[in-house]
Amino acid sequence: MQQSITEIFMAALLWLQTGSCGGDTMSLLCADSPSLEELVDEYGIEMLWQPSLSLGPAGKLDALVEAVIAGQQDLDILCIEGSIITGPNGSGMYDPYRGRSKMGLVRQLAEKAQYVVAMGTCAAYGGVHAAPPNPTDCLGLQFDKHSPGGLLPAGWRSRKGLPVINLSGCPAHPNAMTKTLAMLALGLAVELDHLNRPKAFFNTTVHQGCTRNEYHEYDVEDAEFGGKACMFFNLGCQGPVTMAVCNTELWNGRSSKTRAGVPCFGCTSPDFPLDHDLFRTEKIGPIPLHLPLGVERANYMAYKSLAHEAAPERVLNKTMDP
Numbered sequence: 001m002q003q004s005i006t007e008i009f010m011a012a013l014l015w016l017q018t019g020s021c022g023g024d025t026m027s028l029l030c031a032d033s034p035s036l037e038e039l040v041d042e043y044g045i046e047m048l049w050q051p052s053l054s055l056g057p058a059g060k061l062d063a064l065v066e067a068v069i070a071g072q073q074d075l076d077i078l079c080i081e082g083s084i085i086t087g088p089n090g091s092g093m094y095d096p097y098r099g100r101s102k103m104g105l106v107r108q109l110a111e112k113a114q115y116v117v118a119m120g121t122c123a124a125y126g127g128v129h130a131a132p133p134n135p136t137d138c139l140g141l142q143f144d145k146h147s148p149g150g151l152l153p154a155g156w157r158s159r160k161g162l163p164v165i166n167l168s169g170c171p172a173h174p175n176a177m178t179k180t181l182a183m184l185a186l187g188l189a190v191e192l193d194h195l196n197r198p199k200a201f202f203n204t205t206v207h208q209g210c211t212r213n214e215y216h217e218y219d220v221e222d223a224e225f226g227g228k229a230c231m232f233f234n235l236g237c238q239g240p241v242t243m244a245v246c247n248t249e250l251w252n253g254r255s256s257k258t259r260a261g262v263p264c265f266g267c268t269s270p271d272f273p274l275d276h277d278l279f280r281t282e283k284i285g286p287i288p289l290h291l292p293l294g295v296e297r298a299n300y301m302a303y304k305s306l307a308h309e310a311a312p313e314r315v316l317n318k319t320m321d322p
Contacts, residue, residue, distance in 0.1 A: 011046065011076040014048045014075055015080075019083040031174035031175050039185075068109060080119065106151060118141045118164050121168040121172075123140060123166075130145065131275065169267055169268045207292065210256075219307050221233035221234055222234065236280050236281050238266030246264070
């Protein structure tokens, strides 16, 4: 008789929330490829603890934590949701758990885990809570914004020899989370980029797949919300400079920010949120300060001038469906 995956593999997962709004947990519930249920039933994930989904009392988490630290409970995957709060004065006691800092608890659990996964930009790079003036001294698990080294030093590696796997996003994309967890549960290789994000989900820009793409190519840009054209030049859209699958694997299989007429805020990037108006594009003269990835400024300016002159009427008149 053929054995199922769950009979062959079992991966024990513990999910801990630190400085978090819980958005990544809410996103996880929307996953459908695979779904959360499929992670458990088909991919052998044993959910030891998830703060919003586990039925047991807090005492169950206490016992699990102590068993993991003592080496009495295997921990295959440690998921951290939320930024690491290190204040005041490096004590971490702005975010306590049972009389000790979650900061210290995460350090202990990370040393026992086969894999450590940062769920969301806060856990990966610091995120919203680390934005200026950062009053609680927040940072990411293994990055402080763009700088390597957060709670854990840049050279830290899990028991499987990997750095913290950064599934950034605010929140992280649901299917990127469940697919990564499924790969880890099956022991499949997860290739990471220079920011320790899985390349499978961070190898394309939000601009790719955007329904406003052709407007951008012909330099037809909206200056006010509610239109159909591109929002990169005037309305703060970070789609051309942000790596994410939002327009190639739609949220809930249906939509994305740009399809709904909202600019991409670059929430998968280490410097999110930007320290200026999110709905305004910073420029040098008439050209955005930050150009699409891999583009030379001089060539871009010349190309845009020519492209607008060549734009077809349907683009100039904004008669295409977004």
